[in-house]
Amino acid sequence: MTDINTRQADHPIDPQFVARWSPRAFKDETIPEATLLSFFEAARWAPSAYNAQPWRFVFARRGTPHWEQFVGFLNEFNQSWAKHAAAIVLVISKSTLTPPGSDKEVPASTHSFDAGAAWGYLALQASLSGWATHGLAGIEHDKIRNELDLPSKYKIEAAIAIGRPGGDVNALPEGLRAREVPSPREPLARIASEGRFAF
Ligand SMILES: Cc1cc2nc3c(=O)[nH]c(=O)nc-3n(C[C@H](O)[C@H](O)[C@H](O)COP(=O)(O)O)c2cc1C
Secondary structure (H helix, E strand, C coil), X not given: CHHHCCCCCCCCCCCHHHHCCCCCCECCCCCCHHHHXXXXXXXXXXXXXXXXXXXXXXXXXXXXXXXXXXXXXECHHHHHHHCCCCEXXXXXXXXXXXXXXXCCCEECCCHHHXXXXXXXXXXHHHHHCCCEEEEECCECHHHHHHHCCCCCCEEEEEEEEEECECCCHHHCCHHXXXXXXXXXXXXXHHCCCCCCCCC
């Protein structure tokens, strides 16, 4: 995974941050449940407002009875390659919380932000363990909500395809082969400014 990764950080950081990227070509390997649970374990330790831990993960592994249903939760484009992944994870967040000392449920203003932190932790742990994650916005929200009988206070954030990286790039749909490389980033000056909004 790292040998084709030519990304350079402009400031000193741990190499794990540039080593993680989102391939679409996965090896044919299935993922043991214990391995997947270790990724959720990393996500579990993410910070959240009031420590409300609004993230929820619903998953299916290839080779298990729920697999085809979960592939069907993705849009056509994502199905074309993610059907070869080892796991599909739905990231869901609870949009309400009960503040400490209160017994009243109130809207949570940062449930998506917090779920995003948890997904980041999950992605980094997977990468450190030799697996790849690929975030998916292209999913069928209504289908997921109906088939999983999701209560309205739970928001569907995104899905994640997880697989063993290093699969055959030529097995991908033709239009995706050239895109199978780690992507660059905006310079830091375009995303961070001191004291004023400079963008
Ligand atoms: C929330 C989220 C949704 C994404 N949705 C899709 C998607 O539907 N299909 C896809 O092929 N890639 C999707 N991506 C992958 C991004 O395009 C990719 O993460 C981005 O280009 C940065 O590349 P890197 O992850 O390799 O560093 C998504 C990523 C995230 C975080």
